[in-house]
Structure formats: structure tokens, C-alpha cells
Amino acid sequence: MALLNPAGAAPTAPDGGGAAGPRVLLSAREDQLDSTLALGRVAGHLGDLRPTGWSELEPPPVAALVCDDVAATERLLTLGVPVVHLRSGPAGTPAGEAPPERALVRLHRPGWLPPPAPPARDARLTGVLAPRRTGRSRTRSGTLLLMSLWHVPDTEAEAFASGALRELVAAALRHTGSCTVVADTGLARVRAALAEHPGLRVFRAAECDPDALHADAAVFLASPVLGAIALAQARRAPLALLPPLGPAQRALAEQVDEVLPLPSADDPEDPCLWAPAAAAGPWHLLDPALDDLRGAQRVARTLRQLALAPL
Incomplete structure (x- = not known):
């Protein structure tokens, strides 16, 4: 199970000096490009939620975002951690690896593409998972x-x-x-x-x-x-x-x-x-x-709701 902190640094308290927000675990399949891209984009909208890796020395996180890694989702649910399971690629989940029923399943799918057939069980489509910053360098090269x-x-x-x-x-x-x-x-x-x-x-x-x-x-x-x-x-x-x-x-x-x-x-x-x-x-x-670019914000909002008011 790959557990990532895309910020690359220790979580900090939100602006204003208050206590840091709830701890949420982030996990993705490191061998799947779509999975790592999706995790990084959602992580950019976490606000005061604190991304963390798994530690036996700390209490379990209040919620988790797992991109594509069914085994990680199953393990976290077994430990009592509520999970948003994001499927980030098209028809890529191997047979027999459907997300567990207890997870909240989201599927990265632009509105301008036809829906998957058959649709994932109870999966909500996200729209486009866009990067948080959409500007490009004026001196771009290469x-x-x-x-x-x-x-x-x-x-x-x-x-x-x-x-x-x-x-x-x-x-x-x-x-x-x-x-x-x-x-x-x-x-x-x-x-x-x-x-x-x-x-x-x-x-x-x-x-x-x-x-x-x-x-x-x-x-x-x-x-x-x-x-x-x-x-x-x-x-x-x-x-x-x-x-x-x-x-x-x-x-x-x-x-x-x-x-x-x-x-x-x-x-x-x-x-x-x-x-x-x-x-x-x-x-x-x-x-x-159909050109909805707010998919990453939408998934982050679901994770926030799960962290603040677990099912």
C-alpha cells in the first residue's frame, strides 16, 4: 500500500495560528500515472486537513482518500477508517478488484466523454480532475x-x-x-x-x-x-x-x-x-x-465531509 504526502513536507497549522485540522491518510498506486496525478490534484484542495502517512505510533486518521488501490481501501475499512475511493482511470481496475461496498466511490470521468459501460457500482462521476494552478510559465521551453x-x-x-x-x-x-x-x-x-x-x-x-x-x-x-x-x-x-x-x-x-x-x-x-x-x-x-473542471475540488469536499462527520 503506497501512502503518500504529496505536499512533500510536514503538515502545518492553517493560517491564523489555530490548531491543525483533522488527519487524513492519502494513498495511491505509484505504478499508475492516472492514480498519482489524481491524488496530487485532490491534495491541493485539502485546506486545513492534514495529509499523513500510516503510523503505528499515532491514532488512526479520521478518514482516507485512496486512489485505485483496492487492497489499501479494504485494509483501512477493516481498521475502521472511512474511505473515499477514487477510481482515476478508464476501465483499468483488474477483474475481481471492485471497491468495497462500504467505501464512497468516485470515478474520474469528464462530462464530455460517454459514461463508462457498465458504470461502476454506486460510483459518482467527478468531472475533470484539473490541477489547482492552471497558469503556464511565460518562458516555457523544452x-x-x-x-x-x-x-x-x-x-x-x-x-x-x-x-x-x-x-x-x-x-x-x-x-x-x-x-x-x-x-x-x-x-x-x-x-x-x-x-x-x-x-x-x-x-x-x-x-x-x-x-x-x-x-x-x-x-x-x-x-x-x-x-x-x-x-x-x-x-x-x-x-x-x-x-x-x-x-x-x-x-x-x-x-x-x-x-x-x-x-x-x-x-x-x-x-x-x-x-x-x-x-x-x-x-x-x-x-x-459538460466542461466541468471542478472534479478535484468535489472529491476534496467529500473527503472533508467524511473527516468532519464520518458515516
Whole structure:
């Protein structure tokens, strides 16, 4: 069970010098990009709630937010901790791992996408999980390549890393001067494939802030996962999708393509890939009535209610 404190520092008392708020435990699957992105975005709206990790030396937290990790949710419920269980990706929960009935289940799903079929049991849709800060640096430069290898077969992941990924990174370095690669899992494979490129930065998604890296990048290439698409949508930023890997990514890419004509990063020599317009993107095509970016606030509000008045 991965227990995270996305703030990266000890919790502090809220402004005004009062006592710190209730302790809430935060947990996500570190090997799943959507899961770590979702947790970080909700954590940005916790207010005076104190994010904490598990400690046998302290009383149990008053509530918990768990992203995708069914085993963590089950353990916490057994210990008597009420849980908001957030499913943050499309059709990615392995068979037999439905969230426990006692958890409050939320599902990251933009309103402009058709609802999942079949819908998760008693799950409420969140809308888009957007980053707390939607501004971008005026001096942004270089390329951010945000990729997910979660539940991708080894042979497919190896072929992508040694082929298309290597070519895209080489082109990014030539055209934009720098490149940062962020991946959720398979880091050893990725680093080995890209070892010939000195100066390239490679990070594990759970150990960095992809949203902040995106704010500083001029070019954004990403796997077709909801967290990455939500990031570009919230900032009305250009996005080119990497080739979908694995069944979950392919299913989502097909659904998105029916609504949004996002470009594909399948030709490293395409000049449009490396010099996108400042505000390029098809985001204006979305129905404003379905373009709800408040998903992270909504989940944080549910966690706050659970912390202050447990069921």
C-alpha cells in the first residue's frame, strides 16, 4: 500500500495560528500515472486537513482518500477508517478488484466523454480532475513527455521504448533543446532505451510534480490517459497523444477521438509537433455545459465531509 504526502513536507497549522485540522491518510498506486496525478490534484484542495502517512505510533486518521488501490481501501475499512475511493482511470481496475461496498466511490470521468459501460457500482462521476494552478510559465521551453506503462504487456512496452520513444526523444532534443520524460513504471527499461541521450531528464511520476513540469514545458506529448488529457484541457494547452499502449489506453483513445481531434505524436519529423500554436487545441469544441473542471475540488469536499462527520 503506497501512502503518500504529496505536499512533500510536514503538515502545518492553517493560517491564523489555530490548531491543525483533522488527519487524513492519502494513498495511491505509484505504478499508475492516472492514480498519482489524481491524488496530487485532490491534495491541493485539502485546506486545513492534514495529509499523513500510516503510523503505528499515532491514532488512526479520521478518514482516507485512496486512489485505485483496492487492497489499501479494504485494509483501512477493516481498521475502521472511512474511505473515499477514487477510481482515476478508464476501465483499468483488474477483474475481481471492485471497491468495497462500504467505501464512497468516485470515478474520474469528464462530462464530455460517454459514461463508462457498465458504470461502476454506486460510483459518482467527478468531472475533470484539473490541477489547482492552471497558469503556464511565460518562458516555457523544452518538451515534457508524460507516459504510462501501467498494465502494458512487456513486449509492447519494450518495442515502444526502443523504437518510437527513442525517436521522439531524439527529435525533441533537436527541435526544442531539452526533454523531460516522466513515467509511472518500467523506469529501468525507459532509462536503458534513452541512455544515449546525455542531459535528458527521466523521472518517476510518483516522485515528481508532472503538473508543475507541464507549466514550464513548451511541448507536451502524453499517453492517452485521463490525467494527461485533463491537464492539457484545464490549461487550454496543445497536446499530442503518444501511440496508445495496452487495451485501456486504446479504448480511451478511441472514445476521445470521437469527441476531440487531438493530434498524434506518431511522426517525429512533423514540424507541427515541435512548434504548436501558443493556445492550440480543440478544447473550444467541448460543450461548455459538460466542461466541468471542478472534479478535484468535489472529491476534496467529500473527503472533508467524511473527516468532519464520518458515516
